Amino acid sequence: MTPWVLLVEDSIADRELLQEAWRRSGVGARLETAGDGCEAYDRLERLVDQRRELPVVVLTDLKMPRMDGAELLRRVRDLKGTRTLPVVVLSSSQEPEDVHRCYRLGANGFVVKPASGRLGADALNALATFWVEVNRRPDEVA
Numbered sequence: 855m856t857p858w859v860l861l862v863e864d865s866i867a868d869r870e871l872l873q874e875a876w877r878r879s880g881v882g883a884r885l886e887t888a889g890d891g892c893e894a895y896d897r898l899e900r901l902v903d904q905r906r907e908l909p910v911v912v913l914t915d916l917k918m919p920r921m922d923g924a925e926l927l928r929r930v931r932d933l934k935g936t937r938t939l940p941v942v943v944l945s946s947s948q949e950p951e952d953v954h955r956c957y958r959l960g961a962n963g964f965v966v967k968p969a970s971g972r973l974g975a976d977a978l979n980a981l982a983t984f985w986v987e988v989n990r991r992p993d994e995v996a
Contacts, residue, residue, distance in 0.1 A: 862914035891921030902935035911985040916945035
């Protein structure tokens, strides 16, 4: 199966910018999206229940309505079947308390969203290359 990445972003403009950057990156994985933490968690829970392929990484915004990225992260870590699923927080926040909170909840990374579109595309390309092409998950290692 082709690896895939779940992008959780409530801002339509940011989501479209990141999707375009993903298309240009040439990374061999598909990008699927969710509009908030509730939608993302429901999807992950269904995938676990149906024993279907999980994303190689979840890239989530921090500040979202209904369920924010920190709560999504907490629930992912509590759900049997997703406890070791890599989750990287993408946020415009540079507040130390936000960064520390996410790492305490088990984030695998915290990336401050760059203001520049080009820097954002470069950051996404680096994340995608690492999580999709370079990193090895336990189920891939014999």
